[in-house]
Amino acid sequence: MNITLLDSATLAGTSLEPFQTLGNFTSYSLTSPTQVLAHSAGADVLITNKVVLNRETLAKLPELKLICVAATGTNNVDLVAAKEFGIAVTNVAGYSTPSVVQHTFALITNLLGNTHRYIADCQQGLWQQSEMFCRLDYRFNDIGGKTLAIIGYGSLGKAVADVAKAFGANVIISERKDHSPREGRTEFFHAIKSADIISVHCPLTDQSRDLIGSEELAMMKPSAILINTARGGIVNEAQLAQALENKQIAGAGFDVLSKEPAELDNPLAAYRGDNLILTPHIAWASEESIIRLVKQVSLNICAFSQGESLNRLV
Incomplete structure (x- = not known):
C-alpha cells in the first residue's frame, strides 16, 4: 500500500x-x-x-x-x-482521555487556586517583599464540596466525573438544552445555575454551537468557573470575554477556540484579564x-x- x-x-x-x-x-x-x-x-x-x-x-x-x-x-x-x-x-x-482529563483539572485547580497569578508574582519578586512567610493576595478554593456540572457525558465526561468525585466534588450531569431530564441527569438551565464549576465535553454540532452565551453566563454564579477542553464555538467567545471583563463569573479555562490557530482579533486570545487561562489546544497531546x-x-x-x-x- x-x-x-x-x-x-x-x-x-x-x-x-x-x-x-x-x-x-x-x-x-x-x-x-x-x-x-x-x-x-x-x-x-x-x-x-x-x-x-x-x-x-x-x-x-x-x-x-x-x-x-x-x-x-x-x-x-x-x-x-x-x-x-x-x-x-x-x-x-x-x-486522549487521560491527557484531556489531566489538563481539565490543571485548568480547574489553577483557576480555583489562582496559581497562575501567584507564579507571576513570584517571578516578579513579590514574595521577597512579603511581611510574612507567605502571600495570601488571591483566593484559593477547594474542589471538594463544590458542585461540578458536566456538559457532555461520553467517555471524557465520565472520566472527569470520576476524578471530580475523588476530589470530593458533587457531580451533576447536564441534560441537553431544551430536553426533559433523563434519570440521573439535571435540567440544563438548573445545572448552569447551580454549578460552581462547569466543564464542557460535548462535540460541536449545530445544536451545541453557542450553547453557552450571554443568557447562560448571566445565570451562572459570580463565583463559578467555566472550563472548555472540547471544541471552540460551543461557548460564544465574545460574550464570554465580556462576562470575564465585567467579573460576571469568576474565571474560565479554555483549550480550544472557534478558529485555530488563534486569530489576533479573537475575543479570548485578545483578552488580557487574569481570570482567563488560555492554552493552545494541547489537552489531547500528552x-x-x-x-x-x-x-x-x-x-x-x-x-x-x-x-x-x-x-x-x-
Missing part, C-alpha cells in the same frame, strides 16, 4: 515506525489547502489529523481506498462524499496520548488491509 501522512507535525515528533512497516510510507510535516491534491496523489491510504479532505479533492483521488483520521472528530473529512466514492474512513477514540494514537491508526490500517472493520465510520 502507498500510505501518506499529510500533517506529521501534529504528532509532535512521535516515532512513525508503525506506519513505515505497513507499506510505502510518505510523510509531510504540514499540508496547506493548495498542496492537498499534490500530496495526496497516488495514495491508497491517507492519514490526516486536521487537513481537510472535501468532496472536490476526493473526486480527484481515484486510487484512494482508506482515510485514517488521526483524531476522534471527523469534521475535516466529507463523509458523505467518501461513502459515495467507496472510500473507507476510520477514526480513533479514547486515546506524549503517551500521541503514542496511543499512532498505534491505533496503524491498527486501523492493518485491519483494513486484512478485510476487517476496525473503527470504521464509512
Whole structure:
C-alpha cells in the first residue's frame, strides 16, 4: 500500500515506525489547502489529523481506498462524499482521555487556586517583599464540596466525573438544552445555575454551537468557573470575554477556540484579564496520548488491509 501522512507535525515528533512497516510510507510535516491534491496523489491510504479532505479533492483521488483520521472528530473529512466514492474512513477514540482529563483539572485547580497569578508574582519578586512567610493576595478554593456540572457525558465526561468525585466534588450531569431530564441527569438551565464549576465535553454540532452565551453566563454564579477542553464555538467567545471583563463569573479555562490557530482579533486570545487561562489546544497531546494514537491508526490500517472493520465510520 502507498500510505501518506499529510500533517506529521501534529504528532509532535512521535516515532512513525508503525506506519513505515505497513507499506510505502510518505510523510509531510504540514499540508496547506493548495498542496492537498499534490500530496495526496497516488495514495491508497491517507492519514490526516486536521487537513481537510472535501468532496472536490476526493473526486480527484481515484486510487484512494482508506482515510485514517488521526483524531476522534471527523469534521475535516466529507463523509458523505467518501461513502459515495467507496472510500473507507476510520477514526480513533479514547486515546486522549487521560491527557484531556489531566489538563481539565490543571485548568480547574489553577483557576480555583489562582496559581497562575501567584507564579507571576513570584517571578516578579513579590514574595521577597512579603511581611510574612507567605502571600495570601488571591483566593484559593477547594474542589471538594463544590458542585461540578458536566456538559457532555461520553467517555471524557465520565472520566472527569470520576476524578471530580475523588476530589470530593458533587457531580451533576447536564441534560441537553431544551430536553426533559433523563434519570440521573439535571435540567440544563438548573445545572448552569447551580454549578460552581462547569466543564464542557460535548462535540460541536449545530445544536451545541453557542450553547453557552450571554443568557447562560448571566445565570451562572459570580463565583463559578467555566472550563472548555472540547471544541471552540460551543461557548460564544465574545460574550464570554465580556462576562470575564465585567467579573460576571469568576474565571474560565479554555483549550480550544472557534478558529485555530488563534486569530489576533479573537475575543479570548485578545483578552488580557487574569481570570482567563488560555492554552493552545494541547489537552489531547500528552506524549503517551500521541503514542496511543499512532498505534491505533496503524491498527486501523492493518485491519483494513486484512478485510476487517476496525473503527470504521464509512
